[in-house]
Structures are given as structure tokens and as C-alpha cells.
């Protein structure tokens with residue numbers, strides 16, 4: 001039995017991955033999508049129902065989720081540049097070359113939750129790691145590090161003639177904190193958000 005927790009996924013965090021599927025005519029299709037772990041064997045995806053990915057997932061019920069931090073790979077997928085694929089071993093779906101790891105998936109449940117989006121639960125059948133410790137991309141982690149970088153500048157500028165820069169940076173921090181709270185319920189992430197907000201309130205005043 002495979003565990004998603006052995007492949008870098010954590011509970012309560014929304015990740016950005018690349019999902020590949022086959023279209024009607026057997027051509028490989030790739031799209032960037034978000035996902036979250038439901039339990040150690042299942043991923044939740046929230047595709048828009050007007051996407052080719054959703055259509056393929058609904059019809060074929062098989063896919064591959066790719067783990068990468070490489071913005072160039074996301075870029076190539078988003079801008080539909082030339083990509084190289086091979087067949088997955090355990091499911092009828094293409095594997096995209098260049099990711100740090102991939103998880104071969106079978107769709108188990110699809111529920112429409114509004115006119116435009118579906119909740120889709122897929123079971124992890126097989127996983128392959130190209131890196132020893134792959135980690136799926138989370139906007140929360142990157143936003144938190146941006147916050148910490150900005151915070152160090154807020155602390156330097158707050159009581160100086162550059163106070164206005166401290167205020168501008170604290171606004172960026174508030175914006176990133178809002179993003180973190182949208183994509184993570186991980187207690188350690190929320191604690192950092194609270195401490196950041198308290199610290200910038202102390203330095204530049206409550207908004």
C-alpha cells in the first residue's frame with residue numbers, strides 16, 4: 001500500500017501539481033491543478049467542470065499527479081509548450097517527463113459542488129520518486145517565506161524616516177497572510193501568520 005505522506009504531502013495544505021490525462025483520441029493532456037490529501041491514499045482535486053482535464057477524468061477515471069517546484073515546467077504546461085510523455089505503468093494516463101515525483105491515480109468519486117466546479121477524489125495506486133525527498137509545491141510555504149523576508153525589512157524601517165516603506169511592506173505581509181489562510185489550515189502555518197500580524201501591528205500600528 002502506498003502512502004501519500006511518504007511522497008511529501010502533508011495534511012491541511014493545498015498543493016499545486018500537474019495533472020495528466022489522455023483525451024478521446026489518446027493524446028496526452030497536462031494541466032496545473034490544486035489538490036489536498038484526504039487520507040494517506042486519496043487526493044482531493046477541484047477541477048472546473050469546463051476543463052479538458054475534468055472531461056478526461058470523468059470519462060477515463062485515470063490520471064497522473066506530478067510533483068514539482070519547477071516554475072519552468074508549470075510555465076510549459078500553462079502555455080502549452082512542447083512536453084514529453086510516456087505511458088504510466090499502473091494506470092492508463094501519460095507521465096510527464098521532468099517532475100520530481102509522480103503519483104498514478106484512479107478516480108473514485110466525483111461530486112459537483114456548484115455550477116462550475118467539482119470535488120473529485122482519486123486513489124493513489126502507484127508512486128515514483130525521481131528525487132529522494134520530493135515535496136509538492138505549496139503557495140503557503142512560499143508566501144510565508146516572503147512574509148518573513150518583508151518582516152525583517154519592516155523591523156529595520158519602522159522607526160526611521162523610511163516608515164512609509166515599512167507600512168507598504170506590512171500591507172504586502174497582510175496580503176500574503178490572507179493567501180496562506182486560503183491555502184492552509186496547518187496549525188504551524190497559522191501560528192506564524194498570527195505572530196507576523198502581531199509583530200507588524202506593534203511596529204507600524206494596527207490598520
Ligand SMILES: Cc1cc2nc3c(=O)[nH]c(=O)nc-3n(C[C@H](O)[C@H](O)[C@H](O)COP(=O)(O)O)c2cc1C
Pocket residue numbers: 016017030031032033034035046047048049050051052053054074078
Ligand atoms: C498553479 C495552478 C493551479 C491551478 N489550479 C486549478 C484547479 O485547482 N482547478 C482548476 O480547474 N484549474 C486550475 N488551474 C487552471 C487550469 O490549469 C487551467 O484553467 C487549465 O487550462 C484548464 O485545464 P484544461 O487544460 O484541462 O482545460 C490552475 C492553474 C495553475 C497555474
